[in-house]
Each structure stands twice: as C-alpha cells, then as structure tokens.
Amino acid sequence: MSVLSFSEITIFVTILLTVFFRTVSGIxxxxxxxxxxxxxxxxxxxxxxxxxxxxxxxxxxxDASYCIKQTGRFEGGLGTKRFCSSLDLGNYCNDIQQPGDELEYRSCVYTCSSDGCNDGVSLKANIVYVSVFSVVMLLSL
Structure with missing residues (x-):
C-alpha cells in the first residue's frame, strides 16, 4: 500500500470540495x-x-440579506421603492406630515429575507401582522 503525497492529498481535497460544495450566492x-x-x-x-x-x-x-419594500413618502415624493439591504429594517407603518403638507401620508417599510420576497404579494402576512399589532396597540391605549 502506498502513501499519498501532500500534493496528491491537496488535489483530492480540492476536487471533493468542488464537487460537494456549490458556490454561495447572495439574496x-x-x-x-x-x-x-x-x-x-x-x-x-x-x-x-x-x-x-x-x-x-x-x-x-x-452582505445583503434582506429585501425591502418601502411605500408612501420617500426621496421627497410619494411612491414605492424596492431594494436590497444588509440590515433588517423591520415591518412598520408611520403617518408622516412634512412641514407645509396639508395631508398626512402613510409610509410603510416591509422587510423579508428570501429571494424575490419584496414583490408585495408575499408580504401580505406581514401586512396582516402589522394591522393586528396596530389594532392591539390602539385598544391598549
């Protein structure tokens, strides 16, 4: 029985790692x-x-790990923005009234952590969660 050399072991381990581990990609x-x-x-x-x-x-x-959907007031206007983030921004809504505004605007942030999850459809559970939480908080006042 022959003993493998260091270079043969290195090549063998490299081949094993290449076969068994696929490239990790981000969100x-x-x-x-x-x-x-x-x-x-x-x-x-x-x-x-x-x-x-x-x-x-x-x-x-x-280090992006989260998808974000932001609705309402941002960047000086109203609308919706979807983007990547390395931070979990949470799920919440605020009523915002800028100086000079006659109306209050609802601005919401939704955070999720799976591919393509910030389309809006898969965020319905988060919307329900935020709504229920808001009602509970209002009732406790």
Missing part, C-alpha cells in the same frame, strides 16, 4: 422605484403579473 430582490421615469408603472405598490422586472442579485450591497 435576489426586486430593485425598483415608482419614481423611475423610464419605467414608471413597473414598481407600483402592488405588483401585477404583467410586470417586466424580475428579482436581481444584490451584489451592489455588501
């Missing part, structure tokens, strides 16, 4: 804004089946 999220003037109807609050956009890799965000 993929919808990344769009309803304020985008080139595709204004692709990123509404509720995405429909006729949308042309698909979840994209979050390679531009270091």
């Amino acid at each position: 993929e999220c919808y990344q769009c804004s309803s304020r985008d003037h080139t595709n204004p109807f692709q990123c509404n609050e509720y995405m429909t089946d006729d949308k042309d956009i698909t979840p994209q890799p979050c390679d531009n965000v270091y």
Whole structure:
C-alpha cells in the first residue's frame, strides 16, 4: 500500500470540495422605484403579473440579506421603492406630515429575507401582522 503525497492529498481535497460544495450566492430582490421615469408603472405598490422586472442579485450591497419594500413618502415624493439591504429594517407603518403638507401620508417599510420576497404579494402576512399589532396597540391605549 502506498502513501499519498501532500500534493496528491491537496488535489483530492480540492476536487471533493468542488464537487460537494456549490458556490454561495447572495439574496435576489426586486430593485425598483415608482419614481423611475423610464419605467414608471413597473414598481407600483402592488405588483401585477404583467410586470417586466424580475428579482436581481444584490451584489451592489455588501452582505445583503434582506429585501425591502418601502411605500408612501420617500426621496421627497410619494411612491414605492424596492431594494436590497444588509440590515433588517423591520415591518412598520408611520403617518408622516412634512412641514407645509396639508395631508398626512402613510409610509410603510416591509422587510423579508428570501429571494424575490419584496414583490408585495408575499408580504401580505406581514401586512396582516402589522394591522393586528396596530389594532392591539390602539385598544391598549
């Protein structure tokens, strides 16, 4: 019986690792804004089946682990924005009234952690959770 050399063991281990471990890839999220003037109807609050956009890799965000859907007031206007994040921003809604505004606007943030989860459809459970939590909080006042 022959003993394997160090280089043979290294090659063998490298082949095993290559075969048994696939490349790890990050999360993929919808990344769009309803304020985008080139595709204004692709990123509404509720995405429909006729949308042309698909979840994209979050390679531009270091350590991205979450998909975010933000609705209401952001970047000086109203609309919906979907993006990647390395932080869990939670699930909540606030009523916002900027100086000079006559109306109060509802602004919500929804966070999820699976590929393409920020389309709006899969966030319904979070919306129910936030609604129930809000009612419970109002009743406790």
